[in-house]
Amino acid sequence: MVHVRELDPNASPLDYFGYELRRKREAAELTQKELGGVVFCTGSLIGQIETAMKVPTREFAERVDAALMTDGFFSRLVGLVLKSQLPSWFQPYAEMEAKAAYISTYQAQVVYGLLQTEEYARALLETGLKGNVDESVAARMERQRILEREQPPLALVVLDEAVLHRPIGSPEIMRRQLDHLLSFRNQRWVRVQVLPFEAGEHASLAGSFNLLRFEKNPDLVYTEDLIAGHMTANPETVREAALRYASVQASALSPRDSAALIARVMEERYGEQLGPDACAVA
Template sequence: MANVQTLDPTASPLAYYGFELRRHREAHGLKQGQLGEIIYCTGSLVGQIETARKVPTRDFSERVDAALGTDGLFSRLVGLVLRSQLPTWFQPYAEMEAKATYISTYQAQVVYGLLQTEEYARAVLATGMPDDLDGLVAARMERQRILEREQPPLTWVVLDEAVLLRPIGGRDVMRRQLGNLLDFTRNRWMHIQVLPNVVGEHASLAGSFNVLRFDDDPDIVYTEDVIAGHMTASPETVREAALRYARLQAAALSVEDSAALIARVMEERYGDRSQSEERTVA
């Protein structure tokens, strides 16, 4: 068990957060339980966060700022904490993703991370049997904040139809996930296309990939294997990825037809079976 007296604030963003939380709480003359009552949580949770045994959420941080009058300190720190929960090999990509002005991605297995619901993300991340699933889920949700900006990156997503049909997390989770995709299709900066199975062989049978574009930096291509992720700004690789992506877009359904397919799969495959059975009997 971590000892709060010897917690090293330089050890990690999580340790620094815990150190500062304890310092500000004690400066206000509050015990852990008292602060917990003010921000509607247990004193035990406050203690776990102060000793870097629990990852704080953004909601927790905003409540602490309001309770202790810390002028957004913990709301700012939590972003660093949550990014630090990402796998070490993934953190460089997440930093570049947050700076991108244009994101294009082809996903063959799962919904793109920025578009995942929390419960879908939890089901996906649990397959890796991580030590801290809650921390990974919170970090993935934090990544999505780039889509909430006043000027979010223009994002173009091509999903293999198999992504819609793979029941990750079960029927209810998938129904809400597909509903979330439909919500995104209403945003003018988000374009979602589905590559139908009838296409057969296509330009990226080798797997998923992302291309990031920036205002002032070279484009980056990102791929993953079962162990780690790989980024490159090689002009030859970027050109090849752009060509393959253009072919994928051309082979995929239109944005409008893709939305219609998502809606149809959501209802026919993941809809309320009892209602479907009632309609059949009627």
């Protein structure tokens, strides 16, 4: 007789998802293999998700909702599951980020998380994670859904020019990432600016930071060190961060000129290069 691992649905969002998936599958009188066939995956994957050994994707949740006619139950639940896969020290910030009305960020090293492509995020996460990268990538992509809301936050993003030149992954990954940044040119709720090298010394040489503003709650400042992240609503710290952001933003290129620089770097640094023996074709 096969031993079935029993889950405590109160243990975590992932356990609750697995518990409910098994319960509703059995209520529909489907085997794991049969459900897998309907949602285009293996019965083994169904079993891994039902025992909380594997984290479901949003696409999986949507397909299960359709197959089991659960009226969006799993699609709603998967958001909590994916958020739970974020590092424990980062989860409080992600919750506040999702509630923010305005996000102002200066990024000195890498593209801001909400604007990363999936493959760029994967290449970044693979440099420091010992666990399963797939779950962390899925969680980061889920975090970006706040930009797809009917009323998304206004995101003002200043990237140091170094971010454009630092190769993350491969030239192809970087080209698609920079092209993704350009896709925000005509979006009302996202403004991307680049702080050029020629700006020289500036107000945030100490590093990256995020400033969150809310409709009703106090403003927050978020920074990270090597180990963890730190949030504070201290009025003096918030004021200092706001002044520094205003200074950095004033030194940055306009959104139009920033887009031109991004496009130029994309073509010159990450464009398709001809080999030494190749000839251009007219």
